[in-house]
Amino acid sequence: MENSCNQCLYDQSHPFGLVVYPQGCSGCDTHNEKYDINWQAKKAELIEDISFSKVRKRGYDCVVPVVGDAEDYYVLNKVLELQLSPLVVAVNDYFKNDIGWHNLHNLITHFDVDSLVYNPDIRIYKELIRTSLRKHDHIMLPFLSLHSSFPVHIAYERNIPLIIWGQNQAIEQVGKFSHLDKAEMSKWSRKEHDLFGINIDSLIGNGAQVDTRALNYYQYPDVKRLAKRGVRGLYLSNYCHWDPLKQNKSTLEFGFKPQGNASSFDTYERAGSSVYYQFHDLLKYKRVGYRKIRDHLVREIRHGRVTRKQAFAIEAHYHQSKINIRGFFDWLDVSESGYQWFKSHRLGDVKNLITESDTTAQPLDLPEYLVPMIEVGHDAVDDFVCFGKGVST
Template sequence: MHPLLTCRRCFYTTHHPLGLTLDPEGICSGCRIHEEKDRLDWTARWHRLESLVEPYRSVSGRSYDCIVPVTGGNDSYYIVHLVKERLGLNPLLVTYNKYFNTALGIRNLANLRIHFDCDILVQNVNPVSVRKITRATLRQFGSLYWHCLAGQTVFPVQTAVRYRVPLIVWGAHQGLEQVGMFSHEHEVEMTRRYRKDHDLLGREPDDLLSLFDTLTEDDIWQYRYPDDASLQSVGVRGIYLGNYVRWDPKAQHEQMMASHGYQTAAFSRSFDCYDHVDCYNYMDLHDQLKLYKHGYSKVTDHASREIRHGRLTRAQARALVLRHEQAPLAHDVKFHEWLGVDARGLQFIMDQHRNPLFWQQPQPGRWEFRGLSLQDPHAGDAAATNAGFRATDTLERGGDGRYIVYGKGYP
């Protein structure tokens, strides 16, 4: 195994699951590609985007110009703002029901489609199949979020083929933003290969079928990517706005909070309260599994991003990581009830996926963490701050805190 080396600027290492390299100065590829944001001519890049989307504009004005995937969190508001209010396109919004919905996420999604006056399609996969898939992926490779990632990345493509709307508009490319997998100037687009290798952890839907499992064809067919002939007949392509707009999630969310009514909520496991307010599990159990498998959690992603944008020093960021990364889970009981497992059984399954590079078990039932935040040789000491993020609401919004399986609207 190659030695674990840490970037001298951010907190990512050469063991990052997306792949990462360090240059002779000890700076990672993600930080180097981020530097492009301060030297590229973003006005010129916006004009390139305008030219790119122009051929897809409906001549009659009565058809959809593009497909835009959205949720009740993340960058959805800003993406729709750019597509509809700045580019003047008529998007069809699509969303995959992940079944881990918060009341705040349902509110944000309702406000999004109402405020921007857009049509929306919601995919609701049979909840029995979703539970079966979640049990299988949790046991096989330690992911309770595979079905969410699979659905969120394939339903827009399926809709593009079904409605014959070739252009899909995504936000930022994760591989570019985190590890510098590409340059902004490469203008990479969405591919089946990237979805499988990174979004789906290398497992296509058919890979989940096994003689030793309960999944059948009826459970997984809706997660299949359309075949090449179907894609080519429509000319489907998925572009990333982050190649043409200087992507800054904190600034973008705050703009949408001020102008379009986006609401946020605090999390115990990160200082960033803007991104994942639509889901109880992403910043909770899913985040815990990430820590088990990779030795770091989402707060490290947030801290590294804020270092790159110059809003946190390395020492301040490390203090935030140490404060948040092992915070107790807040919503695990909801998952137990939904999936039909008890706490001890779930913990046993999760423990099977602890990475021995970061976790040691000196005795049964006791684990010691040797994670990236404790190994970091470049960090100093500093008091943790709130990094300038602010919560405007709560995930439950006065409700009972259960998963909202499906919301048709919000009062």
């Protein structure tokens, strides 16, 4: 395809903004920095960069935002190795299945850390999802808004000076910045990358009937006040040779449970979600023309475990996998006629991928370097497990 990178699978239409060169792309270029950087020196830089948070004698040193993902296990383990005292902060997305709740609870108990789980008002949350689906073909925006702002509010309110995030997706996927820039969390980056340029304000008003006062935690805190208090957010991926698959596999020893899915070979990332490889993945296909599998394959091409040629075949395989979206519509309290209308009118070509049956992973021979990295995933027993205020209304 024109404007495609000849090393990976991305092209210039990537939502984060990718620059394609005659040989490679900005994402592949930035990835290659990983083989030149002196990571021992980077570790020393990290210790230096976090030292300001340890000056005080009391309280937490940092907030660690989590969802219960394998990456969270990896990050939290590093944070404890750095002898930081963390407050783990999670937002309930109401999409977790039994594996998702196991992974979040086990994360907190295994590492024996203090935690705070925020259960947003379910009526408002669902209303925002309905509008987000209608306007942007996206069901994760309300959660992503909270996940990228609530921990910042907590840091501000509790006077915790540091937030440790895992990977900077814009660097890992499209090489938006060099690792050497040490890009930090910002309001701009959140909107541009975490929220795809969409403002939460667009989910209220003529769409959802929501009082703006109820949306405080969905909005990023006032930047001037944050700066005055000195709250900073660092990405660990700027300081370590970031290899998600390898890292995620290593978290099995902490009790992290992988989950099988029909849309990718990756059983670690977002294991425990009832929507991530289902409806969310289908909507991604509709919006940007490819599914999550492409992100995983690009990552593995760059790490040398899959060739570009192998990746084309694997992507073609997973792009055909069927999705059952009924569970999500039941959770959202949509009527049968509303569900049927949506299916017929709003999904374009991807509606051919809808099934009413259970979806199971289709067998596929993976490349030899990938096989030892993949753990067989568990099957979820219950989707959309209610917890906290997750009661249906």
